[in-house]
Amino acid sequence: MTTVIQNVKRLDEQGELRVSTIIIEDGKITGFDGEIPAGANVIDGQGHFVSPGFVDVHTHLREPGFEHKETIATGTASAAKGGFTTICAMPNTKPVPDSVENMQLINGLIKDSAVIRVLPFGSLTKDISGEVRTNMEELREHGAVAFSDDGVGIQLASTMYEQMQQAAKMDVVVVAHCEDNSLIYDGVMHEGTRNKELGLPGIPSICESVQIARDVLLAEAAGARYHVCHVSTKESVRSVRDAKAAGIKVTAEVCPHHLLLEEMDIPSDDANWKMNPPLRALDDKDSLHAALLDGTIDCIATDHAPHTIEEKCCGMVGAPFGIVGFETAFPLLYTNFVETGKWTLKQLVDWMSVKAAQIFDLPYGTLEIGASADLVLIDLNKEQTIDADGFVTKGRNTPFNGWVAKGWPVMTICEGKIAYQEAK
Template sequence: MQTLIKNGLVYTNQQLHHADVLIEDEKIKAISPDINVSADVTCIDAQDKLVTPGLVDIHVHFREPGFTHKETIDSGSLAAAHGGFTTVCAMPNLNPVPNTAQLLKAQIKRNQTDGHIKINQYAPITNDLTSTDLTDAAALKAAGAIALTNDGKGVQSAGTMYDAMLLAKAVDLPIVAHVEDDSLVRGGVMNAGVTAEKLGLPGILSVSESSQVARDIALAAATGAHYHICHISTAESIRQVREAKKAGISVTCEVTPHHLVLDDTMITHDDPMMKMNPPLRGFEDRQALIAGLIDGTIDCIATDHAPHSAEEKAGSMRTAPFGITGSETAFAVLYTQLVRTRMVSLSQLLAALTHKPAAVLKLNAGQLQAAQPADIAIFDLNTAHTIQVSDFVSKGKNTPFIGDTVYGWPTATYVNGQKIHFPI
């Protein structure tokens, strides 16, 4: 079976050029201008559209098992595909937490059975994410873990993190860290500062993040472990990572779409859709994040797709859970607000969403090349689209981007050469 995607603007080998892409069975057969094929080949006209490797997201929450009223592997993986993502990495804050090799193998099997895309699975650093008891890193790696993380919870003890890094280093697994010192959160629901004071809402100190980043960079230097920072959000954290990289320490980091395009000056009222963790920081922090993405301090973009039910996200920031969805809106929002405004080039954006996140965790993904799996996304760069609740495949509609007009809306996603069809 062959499919020919014709006349697209194709991103391959880190460059953009006009070409055709020929799919044969599950793989890319050829990428070249004006490919001629027989009449029985399925042809897709991608004139005026962007054709990319399937996007790679190394930070998603699919909520199953334990929280299926928020999301399932089925709905979450379809939402990822709807946004152009064909490879993702799922967080372990589930119930039960996959603390053991047996539980992790069961989770991986569930991902493979119910998922519509390629789902890699994280394992926890400590049992149940909140204890100081380390999991068996060697057994979890043998069971299929791609990395260790307590995402959603910062590791509070330096001793625990040091020991975890030693174990992870010994089995060649990255430590992927949610960086947050609980003693500096102080019941906050948004970034501490002028906006929080104006709205009368308790603030989260930015040093709650940067203080743990500083601690963990020192531990990574001491242990030689690969240390990856989730959803980095402050200018001070960026400064520390930049210096650590110059010093040759094995540190990588990711940034979310929402931290790149939103900041706390845009929060005008008590709005749960603007509540995420880490919180939206100040304008200067957001500018530092954009600069860090451009100069390579930030390695990649990851959505931190965090669906919640409408009931949970109703009411006040004081009571609603942290988190917003991101899979379905990520590319269009970033393309509209960063590329069309000429802050970031299209190639820079695509690198941060394809081969660069894949490189962080050594995934076989994010490349559009002959003989590679035909994981492909197509985006319409020229047609305006207003984001509506009815657009979403995810169970979670909790996003501040509903009502925004964007460009770059996804139009098709292929996984192993098969087009994904969506129930909307």
């Protein structure tokens, strides 16, 4: 079956929008603006913007083991609603994908339940304990797209170094949640001004940046490709920038919430504002913006991390870290940065699709002839209020409830099949 999407606007090489037609056959893009084949399934794009399907390299689907928070079915449906067609799933599940058996289990669950493409990360250490190293070669052979112990920082430099050496031989990426446990001090939010006003224990910025500084030097010594998760501080930005200048193979991501919010935005002891790393100071946020624009930070990732209402209804001290992000990422960023003239639409699309895919050598995130037909139609003029109760994800944990945003996905297509369509 041939599918034709008519009357859409796509970006040209200069970043200008032009009306286009997209022809899809057998899950691939086969042409633009050509003659419509007889008998094709024609979709009217109604003048909406069409983007490559977004690629999220940092997500938590919770299944297996924590299905009360999220399942692969609900998580991927939520991602599709947000315009994502490829997501990388972090390994902090139960069981952890630290063996061939566990990786096969997770692959089976993905095959049975996912409505978009899910690429699992294998863990760097057994049970993400930071101690016993996994057999990365075996995990790679069974579908691990990269390796991480996300959720915790690897405390032993020797463990990280040895896995980086193996990763370098395999030419796969080591992905790191950077956090020195000795510097957390039982904190629940950034150590700055607001935590003192709220009487809550703080997490110093050095907790993150000191481990990034260690890891980039280990990556240099090992010759490894190293990706830094959710950069949040100006010191971390400096370490990544210096490492890139030195020729070290490092990439980095930033999350929407760290670009949009800072510590003084936190209204009260409300766990929907608790994430790891925490919302930092205003100068940290400004540094993240600058780093994204100058290429120090390569892409945007959501760190979608659902929890139950019961887990998040208490104060910060008793609640888990994390917020959801799939369904609000593009509208929030489009409204606050593209609409205000700080970014171009092309920059936002690149950071959410093209550049994210390039980090892991993924053949996705582009609208090109021969590419997988992964795309999202977005009504750039549609404005609505974010309502957590209407989310597809099981999580309701967001600091953006009640915000007004423009630019909402109305249809997401993955491999030529509709994964999400706005209800009429």
